[in-house]
Amino acid sequence: MQLTLLALILALLTVIGFLVGRSRAASSVGGRVAELHSVPAYHGVYVALWAGLPALLLFVAWTASEGWLAMQMVLSALPERLFTGDGQSAALLKADILNLARGISTGREADPLVMEAARRYAALRDLAGWSLLAVCASLAVAGLSWGRHRIGPDLRARPAVERVVRVALVVCSLLAILTTLGIVLSLLFEALRFFTVVSPLDFLFGTHWSPQMAMRADQVGSSGSFGAIPLFAGTLLITVIAMAVAVPVGLMAAIYMSEYAGRGVRTWLKPALEILAGIPTVVYGFFAALTMAPVVRSVGEALGLDVSSESALAAGIVMGVMIIPFVSSLSDDVINAVPQSLRDGSYGLGATKSETIRQVVLPAALPGIVAAVMLAVSRAIGETMIVTMASGLTANLTANPMQAVTTVTTQIATLLVGDQEFDSPKTLSAFGLGLVLFLVTLCLNMVALRVVRTYREKYD
Amino acid sequence: MSIQNQLKLRPHADDRPGQRSGADLPNKMTARGVKVFYGAKQALKGIDLDIRENRVLALIGPSGCGKSTFLRCLNRMNDTIEGCRVEGRIALDGEDVYGKAVDAVQLRARVGMVFQKPNPFPKSIYDNVGYGPRIHGLASGRDEMDEVVQTSLKRAGLWTEVKDRLREPGTSLSGGQQQRLCIARAIAVSPEVILMDEPCSALDPIATAHIEELIDELRANYTIVIVTHNMQQAARVSQRTAFFHLGEMVECDDTEDIFTNPRDERTQGYITGRYG
Known part of the structure; x- marks a missing residue:
């Protein structure tokens, strides 16, 4: 009021x-x-x-x-x-x-x-x-x-207004940075609290993940064990599967769009591919759980393999599909940025189109493509919903893509869902996982940005 | 220095008196009634031109007159441009290059091209030169490839400058060196004709002099067609010159005659700098 x-x-x-x-x-x-x-x-x-x-x-x-x-x-x-x-x-x-x-x-x-x-x-x-x-x-x-x-x-009202505008702009950009900093700090402090209860070494190198803690002294079966290796391994497995789908398909789609497709095809194909990026991940999630998982299972059975109903393969494949537009759109931009004169030079020597693409265009675009893939990887690592829905919550330490695995983000989500006390190691472990995740994706993004920058210096 | 003075060219090994333009030499390529359309726009309005073997033909004319377009018809580089249509007949050794049986990719290995801006590939100097021979399978084995690379770089007058740094990227060279690298790259696939589209326009005078000397040496082994905006350059390097204007070929004659005694008044106006 x-x-x-x-x-x-x-x-x-x-x-x-x-x-x-x-x-x-x-x-x-x-x-x-x-x-x-x-x-x-x-x-x-x-x-x-x-x-x-x-x-x-x-x-x-x-x-x-x-x-x-x-x-x-x-x-x-x-x-x-x-x-x-x-x-x-x-x-x-x-x-x-x-x-x-x-x-x-x-x-x-x-x-x-x-x-x-x-x-x-x-x-x-x-x-x-x-x-x-x-x-x-x-x-x-x-x-x-x-x-x-x-x-x-x-x-001199004009310069005075100009100064105020400038300050306002600075404040806005600072606000974004400060918010990020705040998030990182809160993550850091909660993670530190977790690490006072569980040793960082046990956390980073332990191979058993079972975060249930005993609420009462006489409770059985809930020892609480925070070895995060199965989660990291699961994340790695699913990311590798996703990239195995997204990188070849995305890259080839990009090559088709930038080198072969006529202007007419390109104008509808590129937006159509980008629609894939606009689908909510939950929708991908039930596609993975209800369509892909049974398909993977029945194909596996036909081949005589034992596939669990929730498999890393199903989640990974669908995640790969989700990431295709990232790879294809970014790579398409990079390939288009390769100067036409390089292609002309190659054609002028009597090279065919695919020889030109393989030996001249792709090597020239490689740094940009690497950056695109890196960004796609950090996207895959951070993805939660698809895995939650399609690959389950069991922390298996396995390299078998037919089995259910779980990932870091999925565990964070499940640890914090529902009524939780925020001082038990179980909940706090989510912050430990979050910190590790943040550091990994931060490194990936920094490397990717650096690669992109060196690429820009070369062709401007 | 006047253009007339610059016409006192260096004597060439196979030049006999009065035969500089090579009137007795066979035609390497012939163009008859060549018309080019970009969509609805007509860029060339029926060009007839003979390109004599082992001679340098210069194409001059104001910007947008169609000389580069004509050049790019000779090795079908226009095929890569969307909406471009070519009519008429262009023959290489009597065979229609737009014929159904002709593979445009193979044609470009016989009719090589050097571009306006040096465009070395993002590869080492060695691989830039070795690129063509490798895709055409012209060298079997390491030694032969070394040989081809060395010969090409020598012919392009670049060998002594780069022989100790063949593994460095081609882009690390200076502009003039890059352009000679591109010429070496074109030579490496043993073409019969080399097309040059304003090869010196991005270079300084010293690098330009280098390339011009090189062109004069290369005509012993290759037929060369060069597009240039620089009339002194046309006078220095070519034996025959064709003047293009608004999509037409106004006149083509011995270089000396074009510059000293042009028949058409448009040619006269252009070479004396009244327009263009």
Whole structure:
């Protein structure tokens, strides 16, 4: 309510600022706009920025610190006896106050002092909301009049706006980087917590994966064992199968599209192939589980092989199909970037089309193709849904593609599905796996980008 | 230096007085009524031209006059361009190159081509030259291949500069060296005719002088057709010159006659720099 009001007031003041600035700029030179340093619209934006920006910044800073400040004030008024010393009870107390202030029952009889604190907290928050509204609005008005005051023929409004635009752009790009950094850090800290319980060596080199932990001391059969080798092996197996499908098919499709297909065929073939990339992975998942797995199984039986109903082969093949457009689209671009003069040179020596492609075009495009394959590999490693649905959850340490295996991402998903406590090694192990996965794909992407860059230097 | 002075060319081993243009030599290639269309647009309007054996024919004319198009008809490079159609008859040693029995790929091994921009393959110097012989099976075994590569590089005047770095990539050479590498590459498949499409336009004057000298030496063994924008170059390297204008071949004569005594006033206007 207060927030909506504040947003409305700020928006209104900004618009007013724009209009006021524009008209004042024009009238300050008696309508001879050419005498202004900047055109009137820039003066308008200048005043609007003065009206809107400081208030907005204050709002952000205020809301970021307000809750914490109010809580500190409330807590400091509480008697010492409610804090029994350790950090946990303080956190519990805070949670109680917050819940009571929002009118949510904590499910137990609350101390009257705590009830009182919660009331005070709620009152403080309410007061803070109104005062924020007042302060922000007056700041916006002050900014508006300051900006208006500065307007004159010599005001360099255009470069000033330019500077603000630049800062805004920098902030946006920083935001993306900071978010990534935040994700990595949270991953890292949770993973560190996991590694205090399970030794990294056991995790990285153990060959038995069975993450069920005993909830009670007398529980049997759930020892908890975190050897991730079967997961890495499973990921590797499925990735290899997927690449064995995607790389040859994708590459040859790319060669056909860029070298053989006429313009007419190309205009519909390329988008049609890219549709494959737009299919949700869940859909691929049930295609793998319901269509591909039985096919693989019956073919295997016809050949006298023992195929389990959930096999790495089925999941890998479907994943390969999913990745084909990545390989074909990127390779197609790279092959098209090979200068026509190289092809001409080869044709001019009496080489056929396929000789030219094999011996001149592909070697020239190779770095780019390698990069495309690398990106496809990291895509395959990160893929979760298809494996979850088609290859199961059994952590088998096997190189046999006819058996069910599981992958790192699938395990992460299953470990965190449902109600989980976030301090048992079982859940924390997901972060350990996530960290390893992140590092591997990061390395792959960096290598791929580097290869692409050296390639660019060569042909620009 | 005037064009007339530049016509005092170096004497050539097989030149007899009055026979520089090779009037007594047989025609290696002949073109009769050659028309080329790119889609609906007509680029060549019926070209008749004789290309004499072991002589250099220069094609000159303003940009867009069709000289490169004509050159690319001679080894059917236009086949690779979508929507390009060729009419008329072009013969190599009396045989129609657009005939049904002719394999365009095989034809290009007999009529080689050097392009405007040096375009070495992304391979070593050795493999650039060895590429043609390898795909045509012209050399059996390592020693023969070494031999072919060495001979070709020597003929292209590049051997002494690269003999110690044959394993380095062809792209590491300078522009002029790259163009000579491309000539060596063309020679390596033992063509009978070499087509050159403005081979010096991307090179500096010193590299250009090198290539021009080379062209003059090569005509002892090959028939050469060269497209050039540089009239001094045409005067220096060719024995016969054809002037193209707006898709037509205006006149073709001994180079000396074209530059000293052109019959058509369009030719006169072009070589004296009034237009083009």
